[in-house]
Each structure stands twice: as structure tokens, then as C-alpha cells.
Amino acid sequence: MRQMPPENPFDDDKLKEECGVFGVVGVADAANFIALGLHALQHRGQEAGGIVTYDPEAGFNSARRFGYVRDNFTSQKVMETLPGEVGIGHVRYSTAGSKGATAIRDVQPFFGEFSMGGAAIAHNGNITNAEALKRELIDRGSIFQSSSDSECIIHLMARSLQRNIPERMKDALRRVEGAFSVVAMTRTKLIGVRDPRGVRPLVLGKVGEKGYALSSETCALDIIGAEFVREIEPGEMVVISNGVVESFHPFERTASRFCIFEHVYFSRPDSILGGRSVYETRRQIGVELAREAPVDADLVCPVPDSGTPAAIGFSHESGIPYGMGIIRNQYMGRTFIEPSEQIRNMGVRLKLNVNRALIRGKRIILVDDSVVRGTTSQKIKDMLLDAGAAEVHFRIASPPTMWPCFYGVDTPDRDKLLAANMTVDEMCAHLDVDSLQFITLDGLYRAAGVPEGRDANAPKYCDACFSGEYPVVPSDMIAKGFEMKTAAE
Template sequence: MTGDAHTPDRRLPSHPFDPDDDKLREECGVYGVFGAPDAASFVALGLHALQHRGQEAAGVAAHEGEPNGFNIVRRLGHVRDSFTTAEVIKALPGRLALGHVRYSTAGAKGATAIRDVQPLYAEFAQGGFAIAHNGNIVNADALRAELIERGSIFQSSSDTECIVHLMARSIQRSAAERMKDALRRVEGAYSIIAMTRSKMIGVRDPLGVRPLVLGRAGDAWILSSESCALDIVGAEFVRDVAPGEMVIISDDGVESQFPFQPSKPRFCVFEYVYFSRPDSVIGGLSVYETRRRIGVELAREAPVEADLICPVPDSGTPAAIGYSQESGVPYAMGIIRNQYVGRTFIEPSEQIRNMGVRLKLNVNRAVVAGKRVVLVDDSVVRGTTSRKIKEMVLDAGAAEVHLRIASPPTTWPCFYGVDTPDKEKLLAATMSEEEMRDHLGVDSLRFVSLDGLYRACGVAEGRDDRAPQFCDACFSGDYPVAPSDRIAQGRLKLAAE
């Protein structure tokens, strides 16, 4: 649909916002190193590569050997602000270390409390234990209430602490066996790296919702949320940790166990859409190539007469390239992102606040002026960013603005480690596609279909509605693990009900 056929509301009142706040928030990232003389240095570099998965806080735990034992540094802010100094790394000696970057998905919302920053540490009868967790426990409220009733004293609001208390109550002797006991009580999604004085443990939930990979650098073994964080330390990618697998790394090598009831894997499909870095390989698929193929599917499903394909940087870039290649419409960087503006920019006046988006994104006027522009983005959450960017492109002289989204409409919140707005705050949950187009004020709006997304992820026949191959609950409402805490609170009614 063109501007001649429909004249959208092109002028919308401006309001302060950060374009990065209109995204589904990254979950967390975990990284562990066993067998390197300066393991904490490796972990700090790995966390740099995983910074996109959590930008509120970071922590590193290391073990030097007795009598000094465990040392832990946990700080608010970016990795570069806390873990790049020689003094900090010197305070974390040892050949075993693990780290975590965090965005709060459970526990305190808004400002992160230092007590919730991971890794968490505990002393068991068998010795010290550190744990870092990516994901979310959907029965954490029920477990927490039960544990408190039985005398547990919680030191944080993190759902990860439930695992620690469950382990403390296990009668098993080893940390690995205690963890198995604990995780059999846990519902939800988890990729965990944990560490004792002499071993490192990595485990994924039986559905494999969140990613975890195994790598090697010389004699050192590495566990990481993504393969891109292996590259930064020159490590070799060995394999993905399988859904439901526990790997135990010691001086004897890597031992693999499958202690949980087998389930059909349901890896988070949104990792391919947005969360993972494009240079990662997860589940045997290149994230970049998968996103490019999503753009190809989108061009086949939703063609439009246009002069220019333009990504909304940076997450829309691979899909925009695929859309351009399939459609034959030229690709250009019509929007430029300023990489050097952080979240802490001081906004001293209303006028400056209303310019907030321009601090990070600026339209390349010479490229878009007079053109029918197709903007390609990864998703629409609340729609505030899409509206503002559309205004900027029109202000730069574009003749038409068409919006193409490289994911299906986001209509349901995620409870597996992603901070998602409540359902009523998701634009696609409250409006039809046509209503969204009017609301956003674009000449046309189309999303890739769920089948198209599956095809881009290598499932040629599309989604099997009877047995979906991925977790796509944010699009379908088909939750592979019922979010029991939310249901008990009366805050969620499932699609099937």
C-alpha cells in the first residue's frame, strides 16, 4: 500500500525515550574457564563479548587454591568499567573462574541491587560453590515461599538463589549430585555454569531454551553462552552443550551426563532473531546467515514497490541485506548509529530529551531524500521507536516509509529469561496489523510469518503446530513450560484457556 492509497498520520507528538528501551531486553550471559593460569582474564574478555546479553552489572568469581580459596568481584555497570584494570584481575587469581553479565529478569526491577549481581556464592559442607545462571525459574515464587517456611534465609531477590538453597538441603555428597537434586525441583529455562574448588559444571535445562557452548583453548576448557565469546580468546568451538546435559570439567577432562527426563528441545527462536550476536553459531546455525534468510523470507512474503531497503541498525541489518538480495531493491545505510553514546547521557532539558533518539540514530538525508524507503527492523514491542524513526526518515525527505519486521508480531510476554512488558503493553497484543500500521503512521507494515521464520531457521516445512521445534511463545502463546508463578498470581491466562 502506498501513500497515494492511504495517507497515514505522519506527524506524531514527540516524547522522550531511548530507542534501545523499545526492545525485548537481553537476558544474561555466562562464561566459565577451567585450567588457564589466568582464568579471570579469559573470563573478563569473554564477558566483553557477551556484553549485549546484559548491561546492568557483571561479576567474576575465581578460585586460587587453598588457603585463599574463592575470590569474587561484582560490580554495577559495563564490563569495561570494572574488569579492565590490572588491580581487579590481580584480585581474582586462579585457574578456575566464571563470570556473568546481567539484566534483571527476576528480582529487583529497574535499578539493579548489588546483592542480586551474580555469580552467587555459598559455603556447603563440602566447600565453597559459585554459580551463574542465564534464564528464569517460573516456579521461583512457590519454591522461595516453601524454602523460607522451612527456615532458609535469602540474601538476594534473584531466582538463582532458590537453586543454592535447594542444593543446601540435598543429602547428596557432591556438588554435581546436589545440583541434580535441586534442578529436578526447578521449572523454567536455565543455562548454568557453576564452580567448586576443583571442578566446573555446565548444565542446560531439558528443553534447551537458553544457549550454552563448550570450547577449548590449549589445555583450558571454556563454557560460554555464545561461540563469539570463544573467538575473543582464540578458543576452538567444540560443540553445543545438549539440552538436558550436564558437563563436569575436572583435571580428568570433560564428563557428560544426562540426568533429567528427556524432552523434545525447544530452543528460543528469538536468539536467532535478536538476542545472540550475529557472529555466533548456535545449534549448528550461523546467526548472521539465519537473519539474512529471514529477510529473504520476508521479501517473498511481503514485497513492496520501493527505491531503497534500509536497516534499523544494528539488529535489522542482516535481514535488510537478505530482503534487498531477494527483492532486487538496492540496500543502503539510510540510518547511521552513533556507537559512542551510552545509557547514562545527561539530559538537562525538555528540548534535549525530545532529541534523545538522535543521540543514537541519525538519518542519512542524502540517501533517503525523495525515495520510497523500506525500513527493516527485527521486532516491534511497544512501537515507540518505530514511530520516531519513521518521523525522522520523513523529515529527511523520504517520499514513503514502509516497515518490514523480521519476526512475527510479539503478542505474548516471555518468562524464560527475557524482560518483556506485560501483555497489555505489547502493541501487537492490542492491535491488528492494520491498526498497528495506522498507529505507527507508515505506508505499509508487514511481519514475517511464523512459518517463514521457521523456514529461515532450517525447518523447510515450517512450524509443526503439534510439536513446535522452537520455543516461540512470544509469538504463539504456546509456552513449553507453564509459567506457574504468573498463573498463580492471576496475571496470565494462557492462549489455550
């Protein structure tokens, strides 16, 4: 898996989700529902999006575009090319695959024509044995059209001897390692699957009388007026047709390991994960932070927008007033300008501006969701000091990010992660702030609804980016030289 450089020079210091998936069945004009759902999931991927639908007269139709959903899937001209009552969609931020003039081939959903009819799939996550599978499939005659790991699923389905699409998908996904939440479709069915550990999210919603939706997050159900039914269980496959939901468990049972960073940053705060409000979990992270790392100061400020709920929780628990010391420019898009060197040097100021009247002369507690490379943290600190802040104390709503993710998150190589190369004290000196503290892993677990904290022998969540303990061995990356955590670490 090749890590790709960010296109936006002003947003290069955050972990990026790979994608979001959405599908509907049993509704008129399915494509319009999908476009709305993808719009609600835009935070999970801004690079590109695609929609596939099926109509008995028009057959399978697809549209794949670079850029935002609002710019590509709102015109009547485009939407009229996507008729039908069943369809799936995908928004993408790549961690695997190519970019550039030919990269439209990597934009999902992917479509395949089988002997029993066509099928399309969209995948959120990352296949950790994709390179090995791809070599095997190519040796056996498969011809790949993209550089995406997700295409392996289509080729594995094509080689299955099962008689229908759901059974072929079961066959294919049993060969796959890593993390996957998949939505798929045939001419009449909508299919959803989560990997046995349930690393990435997938939820089921009811639309009208006989319609159903599958989505990466509940916030996308809200936008189409769907009723949240339940989460798809780890290792579960649902097949939906004619208003009926069938449930299967085709994989060997194992302990679930949902990605804890979904609670910290990836998911929208108005979504529900594991029966918990994401907003409330993030607010509770701030409460835990205030208990674990108190500091005498005048004002608690979030780095907007992801640090806001934690800052509110920190303020409430500590009794220190909350204030919007940094204001975000909501209209700073990825295609704002072609950045010259002079504009690049402005850096984060194009996205964030300090509320000088509020900051001047105050001791500031700055709450952010994470520190990755540390470049943005330095720039924000400089902005606050330039605005007259007396002190700057960083409080981070996640433990130190010390290890790369191989399950669908765009993470820098380990040598680019600040926390992998410095102690917290060294990071504090490097950022040149008055103090720096991260929430502990136990504190994060408590905020996420595990009162006893993290059980080292059986952790509830996937926290590999903090702990270095990977629930699925990243075999492709090990083959390329990645070194797993040692006992000494």
C-alpha cells in the same frame, strides 16, 4: 517476577536478554579469560557483571560491579584480586529482582559454602516456579540474601543430602521449572547445565592443552582463542576437571524448545546456534520477508544494527538496492548523560541519525527485528519523513510480539505490547506508515532451518512470545493473575 523499567530512555522499545554466562578451568589467570569472554557477551546484559575465581592459597574470591565489563574488569588492581585457574562470570540485565542502592546483592555469580566445600553459580534464564520455591524454602528456615530467582538454586543445593556438589546441583535443578543455562564451579571443577528443553544457549570450548570454557555464545570463545567443541545438549550436565569432560543427563527426556528469538535478535550475528550461523539465519529471514511481503520501493534500509542482515537478505531477494539510510552513533552509552526532559524529547535521535542525502525523495523499505511498544518505530518513521522520504514501508524480521516471555527475557506486560492490542492493519495506521508487514511464523522457521515451517503439534523452537504457546507453564505468573492463551485466540 516484577518487570523493571529500563534505565536508558533511548533504548526502551527492544526486548532485553537477561544475562550471559562464561566460565573457564585449567588456565592460568582465569579471571582475565572470563573478563574477555564477558566483554564479548556484553550485548546480553549491560546492567552489571561479576566474576568468581578459586585459588588454593587465596581461596574463593569475587568481584561484582554495576556497569560495563570494560569499565570494571580491565584494571590490574581489580584483576589481581581474582587469582586462580578456575572461575565463572556473569553479565546481567534484570527481569527479576530489585534495582537501586542495595541491588548489588542481586549481581551474580552467587556463592555458597557447603560441608564439602564452596561453590558458585551463574544462571541465564528464568525460574518460573521461583516464588513457590522461595516460600517453601523460607518456611523451612532458608534466609535469602537477594531478590533474584537464581538464589533458589543455592538454597536447594544446601538442603540436598547428596555427597558432592554436582549431585546436589542435579537434585536442586530437578525441582526447578522454566529455563536455565547454568555455569558453576567448585575448587577444582567447572560445571555446565542446560534445562531439559534447552531454551537458553550454552556451548563448550577447548582452551590450550587442558583448559576448557563454557559460554552462552560461540563469539565469546573466539575472543579468547578457544576452539568450539560443541553445544551442551538440552538436559545435559557436563563436569570438567583435570582436562576431562564428563557428561550426564540427570533430567527426564523431553522435546527441545530452543528460543527462536536468539536467532532473530539476542545472539551476536557472528555466533553459531544449532550448527547455523546467526548472521546467515538473519539474512535468510530477509529473503523470506521479501518473498512473503514484497513492495515496490527504491531503497532497502536497516534499523541498525539488528536489522542489518535481514535488510541485506531482503535487498538481494527483491533486487531493490540496499543503503545505510540510518546511521547509528556507536558511542551512545547507557551513562551518556542524566537525561533532562528536553533531552528525553530528542529520543532516538541521540542513537540514530538519518542519511538525508540518500533518503530524500525515495520510497524506503525499513527493515527492523521487531516491534514491541512501537514508540521507536514511530520516531524513526518521523525522522525519515522529516528527511524527505517519499514513502516509508516497515518490514519486520519477526512475527508480531503478542505475548510476554517468562524464560529470561525482559518483556513488557501484555497490555503494553502493540501487537497484543491491535491488528496489523491497526498497527500500520497507528504508526502512520505506508505499509507494515511481519514475517510469518512459518517463514521464520524456514529461515531458521526448518524447510517445512512450523509443526503446530510439535514446534521445534520456543516461540511463546509470538504464539502464546508456553512449553513450560509459568506457574508463578498464573498465580499472580496472568491468563494463558485460550482456544479462541
